[in-house]
Amino acid sequence: xxxxxxxxxxxxxxxxxxxxxxxxxxxxxxxxxxxxxxxxxxxxxxxxxxxxxxxxxxxxxxxxxxxxxxxxxxxxxxxxxxxxxxxxxxxxxxxxxxxxxxxxxxxxxxxxxxxxxxxxxxxxxxxxxxxxxxxxxxxxxxxxxxxxxxxxxxxxxxxxxxxxxxxxxxxxxxxxxxxxxxxxxxxxxxxxxxxxxxxxxxxxxxxxxxxxxxxxxxxxxxxxxxxxxxxxxxxxxxxxxxxxxxxxxxxxxxxxxxxxxxxxxxxxxxxxxxxxxxxxx
Amino acid sequence: xxxxxxxxxxxxxxxxxxxxxxxxxxxxxxxxxxxxxxxxxxxxxxxxxxxxxxxxxxxxxxxxxxxxxxxxxxxxxxxxxxxxxxxxxxxxxxxxxxxxxxxxxxxxxxxxxxxxxxxxxxxxxxxxxxxxxxxxxxxxxxxxxxxxxxxxxxxxxxxxxxxxxxxxxxxxxxxxxxxxxxxxxxxxxxxxxxxxxxxxxxxxxxxxxxxxxxxxxxxxxxxxxxxxxxxxxxxxxxxxxxxxxxxxxxxxxxxxxxxxxxxxxxxxxxxxxxxxxxxxxxxxxxxxxxxxxxxxxxxxxxxxxxxxxxxxxxxxxxxxxxxxxxxxxxxxxxxxxxxxxxxxxxxxxx
Amino acid sequence: xxxxxxxxxxxxxxxxxxxxxxxxxxxxxxxxxxxxxxxxxxxxxxxxxxxxxxxxxxxxxxxxxxxxxxxxxxxxxxxxxxxxxxxxxxxxxxxxxxxxxxxxxxxxxxxxxxxxxxxxxxxxxxxxxxxxxxxxxxxxxxxxxxxxxxxxxxxxxxxxxxxxxxxxxxxxxxxxxxxxxxxxxxxxxxxxxxxxxxxxxxxxxxxxxxxxxxxxxxxxxxxxxxxxxxxxxxxxxxxxxxxxxxxxxxxxxxxxxxxxxxxxxxxxxxxxxxxxxxxxxxxxxxxxxxxxxx
Numbered sequence: 001x002x003x004x005x006x007x008x009x010x011x012x013x014x015x016x017x018x019x020x021x022x023x024x025x026x027x028x029x030x031x032x033x034x035x036x037x038x039x040x041x042x043x044x045x046x047x048x049x050x051x052x053x054x055x056x057x058x059x060x061x062x063x064x065x066x067x068x069x070x071x072x073x074x075x076x077x078x079x080x081x082x083x084x085x086x087x088x089x090x091x092x093x094x095x096x097x098x099x100x101x102x103x104x105x106x107x108x109x110x111x112x113x114x115x116x117x118x119x120x121x122x123x124x125x126x127x128x129x130x131x132x133x134x135x136x137x138x139x140x141x142x143x144x145x146x147x148x149x150x151x152x153x154x155x156x157x158x159x160x161x162x163x164x165x166x167x168x169x170x171x172x173x174x175x176x177x178x179x180x181x182x183x184x185x186x187x188x189x190x191x192x193x194x195x196x197x198x199x200x201x202x203x204x205x206x207x208x209x210x211x212x213x214x215x216x217x218x219x220x221x222x223x224x225x226x227x228x229x230x231x232x233x234x235x236x237x238x239x240x241x242x243x244x245x246x247x248x249x250x251x252x253x254x255x256x257x258x259x260x261x262x263x264x265x266x267x268x269x270x271x272x273x274x275x276x277x278x279x280x281x
Numbered sequence: 282x283x284x285x286x287x288x289x290x291x292x293x294x295x296x297x298x299x300x301x302x303x304x305x306x307x308x309x310x311x312x313x314x315x316x317x318x319x320x321x322x323x324x325x326x327x328x329x330x331x332x333x334x335x336x337x338x339x340x341x342x343x344x345x346x347x348x349x350x351x352x353x354x355x356x357x358x359x360x361x362x363x364x365x366x367x368x369x370x371x372x373x374x375x376x377x378x379x380x381x382x383x384x385x386x387x388x389x390x391x392x393x394x395x396x397x398x399x400x401x402x403x404x405x406x407x408x409x410x411x412x413x414x415x416x417x418x419x420x421x422x423x424x425x426x427x428x429x430x431x432x433x434x435x436x437x438x439x440x441x442x443x444x445x446x447x448x449x450x451x452x453x454x455x456x457x458x459x460x461x462x463x464x465x466x467x468x469x470x471x472x473x474x475x476x477x478x479x480x481x482x483x484x485x486x487x488x489x490x491x492x493x494x495x496x497x498x499x500x501x502x503x504x505x506x507x508x509x510x511x512x513x514x515x516x517x518x519x520x521x522x523x524x525x526x527x528x529x530x531x532x533x534x535x536x537x538x539x540x541x542x543x544x545x546x547x548x549x550x551x552x553x554x555x556x557x558x559x560x561x562x563x564x565x566x567x568x569x570x571x572x573x574x575x576x577x578x579x580x581x582x583x584x585x586x587x588x589x590x591x592x593x594x595x596x597x598x599x600x601x602x603x604x605x606x607x608x609x610x611x612x613x614x615x616x617x618x619x620x621x622x623x624x625x626x627x628x629x630x631x
Numbered sequence: 632x633x634x635x636x637x638x639x640x641x642x643x644x645x646x647x648x649x650x651x652x653x654x655x656x657x658x659x660x661x662x663x664x665x666x667x668x669x670x671x672x673x674x675x676x677x678x679x680x681x682x683x684x685x686x687x688x689x690x691x692x693x694x695x696x697x698x699x700x701x702x703x704x705x706x707x708x709x710x711x712x713x714x715x716x717x718x719x720x721x722x723x724x725x726x727x728x729x730x731x732x733x734x735x736x737x738x739x740x741x742x743x744x745x746x747x748x749x750x751x752x753x754x755x756x757x758x759x760x761x762x763x764x765x766x767x768x769x770x771x772x773x774x775x776x777x778x779x780x781x782x783x784x785x786x787x788x789x790x791x792x793x794x795x796x797x798x799x800x801x802x803x804x805x806x807x808x809x810x811x812x813x814x815x816x817x818x819x820x821x822x823x824x825x826x827x828x829x830x831x832x833x834x835x836x837x838x839x840x841x842x843x844x845x846x847x848x849x850x851x852x853x854x855x856x857x858x859x860x861x862x863x864x865x866x867x868x869x870x871x872x873x874x875x876x877x878x879x880x881x882x883x884x885x886x887x888x889x890x891x892x893x894x895x896x897x898x899x900x901x902x903x904x905x906x907x908x909x910x911x912x913x914x915x916x917x918x919x920x921x922x923x924x925x
Contacts, residue, residue, distance in 0.1 A: 007365035008400050009351035009534075009545070052354045052361065053540040077561035079838045092361055216563060244560045246534045249397045253531035253552065257565075258504070259583035264396070278504040281565045314810045315880040337878050338816075347816065348846045422662075511674075514695050515667045519820035521878050535845045548845050551818075556836050569695060604824045604876035605687060606666035625659035625668045626675030 011094035022155040043128040044268040047097030048248040054083040058245045060124035073123040112141035118214020147174040195225040205232045234271035285450040286469035295326040305374035333416040339527035340382040356541035368404040381596035383413040385527035387434025391588040413438045422597030496617020503616040511628040513570035520551035522599035652702040683738045683750040690826040702728040711868035711903030731773025733781040736762035763787040812849040814879040821873035860886035865911030
């Protein structure tokens with residue numbers, strides 16, 4: 001558990017081996033651990049990644065667990081993420097983790113998986129998505145709906161193109177409408193919010209698991225659509241919640257929703273659990 | 282360990298203090314520059330206030346300091362060295378600590394041991410012995426009589442009788458304290474529990490119904506109660522209640538220093554503060570009353586749900602020092618269905 | 632003859648019955664304390680009071696009630712605050728009903744006798760320092776005045792504690808500040824109880840850049856207090872809420888008093904003196920003393 005069983009808060013160190021600029025405000029960092037094997041994590045878990053002198057922040061593992069490296073995808077929004085965006089190859093960062101729970105991968109086997117990502121919310125889904133594609137025979141169907149506000153906010157563009165070319169996954173890309181009813185010039189995908197796409201395509205609930213992540217408003221509207229209009233049971237809809245965190249391991253008292261600690265009981269939850277939470281996220 | 286009882290005569294307390302200083306880092310009540318009672322490190326018994334009066338600050342800082350270094354880092358060539366902080370060098374004796382402060386440690390321990398062992402906190406706890414002094418009278422706003430804890434998690438408690446203290450020992454550490462200075466302690470041969478009961482009756486600290494633990498079922502349904510807004514909006518969001526509280530333990534982690542040298546530290550933080558849950562993207566508790574609600578429910582619903590005891594020992598400091606005198610006990614009683622009227626009268630009619 | 636409590640309760644009820652306000656902010660008494668309370672139309676008004684423990688500056692609660700029509704009990708302290716807030720464009724005066732009262736002077740909570748005491752009988756040696764300097768105990772500029780007006784004693788001169796600190800040598804003063812600042816726990820109650828610290832994001836909360844380290848210690852603590860005092864320069868109306876709420880009993884308002892005195896002595900300026908008083912730092916006179924420049 002954790003990184004250093006004797007000194008809980010002393011981090012491991014990792015070196016940046018590659019930086020990919022996904023969008024003007026989003027970068028993916030590939031990390032290598034030189035002091036030992038890389039952390040053994042499961043899809044859905046997160047770590048506290050930091051830069052000495054600046055601070056730590058919570059990022060989910062964005063790469064699948066069977067790679068030698070670890071990848072995180074960071075949006076430049078605050079003090080720590082801005083410092084991450086100034087990192088170069090060879091720079092050293094701090095790491096504590098892996099923390100949190102993970103997607104119940106074994107329970108998803110044999111099901112039809114529908115991934116719904118919004119903007120940077122695609123990052124926690126990516127590891128699981130690759131895992132599923134690499135064990136494609138375990139799943140009956142794999143579909144991806146990936147939406148963003150603008151084209152420049154889509155991440156992992158190079159992989160999306162790869163997915164679109166495959167015949168074992170269907171990909172629907174969507175951008176928010178700018179002017180209602182008008183398509184966006186030069187855009188190859190749909191121009192729509194996600195709920196109307198769902199209500200039009202009507203993916204059947206039978207034998208399906210939905211895994212979604214994005215801005216809270218998107219998660220709520222997608223869930224509303226699935227549960228109220230498409231007959232999904234709340235237990236079929238899975239997501240990962242993001243709350244401000246500091247310790248990441250259940251002590252600093254910051255990330256709770258009611259008596260649920262997002263860093264310990266989550267961040268992966270299904271909607272049956274979420275419906276029982278106090279309305280506080 | 283079964284309870285053991287001893288007698289310490291009053292004229293031996295000073296000697297106990299002086300001798301303990303050789304073996305322990307002794308923390309006792311004393312006065313600060315502004316005349317406030319405070320847990321400090323007086324070097325002479327003349328500066329010790331061995332009284333039951335409650336200092337404004339609890340004894341929590343001796344397990345969870347307000348600011349402590351978690352990691353020291355230093356660049357060495359192209360490598361960075363990161364070291365944890367040091368464990369305390371000596372055993373600590375909390376001499377004459379209030380019961381509401383002493384009992385708090387056992388309650389807070391539970392979260393610091395939950396799956397991950399918080400070594401800075403637990404290292405201090407392992408080295409600390411409590412020699413508590415029971416209150417002979419209630420403090421200004423306290424309500425320890427409405428919360429179920431007793432002496433169980435406290436190493437040793439002294440009850441003031443005529444000319445002597447009756448000392449109840451509950452743990453191995455408490456017994457070790459007594460054995461170390463055994464010529465100062467006599468084994469108590471009377472009916473100790475009866476003396477303690479009489480003491481508490483006279484002090485007014487006997488437990489009374491309804492106990493605040495019983496508020497939990499109603500609190501679980503009270504999250505959306507219409508009165509939170511009007512009752513808790515006078516909260517100004519400062520950190521006083523949280524910082525004076527013996528059981529509040531929420532903290533922040535911050536880096537100080539440059540990229541090549543500095544420290545990562547832990548500091549107290551307060552959930553009533555505006556920025557506690559605010560990120561660049563979201564703010565789940567966007568109004569002050571929601572932040573106050575979090576504090577109350579954490580103490581009286583969420584913490585007992587996960588760990589058992591209430592996250593409160595009823596010391597009442599949060600009421601005494603609150604700039605707007607919000608009364609957590611009254612609010613728990615109201616939202617917890619133990620009382621019909623909220624503090625200050627009904628706000629939304631009958 | 633009605634007591635001040637009864638008159639206040641009647642006045643509040645009338646404001647609701649006449650639909651002049653959505654909320655009434657006053658002081659309630661319960662569980663042995665007097666504390667600020669927000670009341671609505673159907674609230675129980677019987678706990679409304681006004682006594683020598685009515686410390687809080689009720690203007691501090693206006694941001695929470697933004698957009699609503701609010702009636703509030705105002706001492707001299709609150710009225711001066713409202714004058715500054717109005718000059719800074721922060722309130723809609725026509726949405727407020729100022730309920731004036733004859734202020735009996737507040738008892739310094741640190742001098743409050745233990746147990747039951749007849750607060751009304753306590754002489755000025757028990758008062759808060761600001762009350763001794765008060766020029767007018769009957770709330771000026773009130774929309775509604777409740778109770779019998781009282782006479783105002785001649786305001787005291789000078790700032791005793793400030794003078795005591797200034798009489799120290801530089802070394803003594805530095806030692807005094809270090810000692811006081813070592814007691815500060817950075818609860819920020821001083822800032823949050825101050826009605827003129829209304830910035831939605833205070834400099835202490837900034838992190839890009841982070842002006843203030845979060846670690847607690849005398850240097851960082853003094854750093855915070857000095858900057859706050861400077862942000863209040865020419866604005867502080869000396870309600871002493873900051874020092875009253877300090878759990879460590881630090882007289883943090885000494886810093887504010889220095890600046891208030893300087894504004895008074897150099898420029899004849901008193902913050903919030905009237906509804907027409909302009910903010911100090913946006914105006915000048917040609918004969919302002921600038922003797923610190925050349």
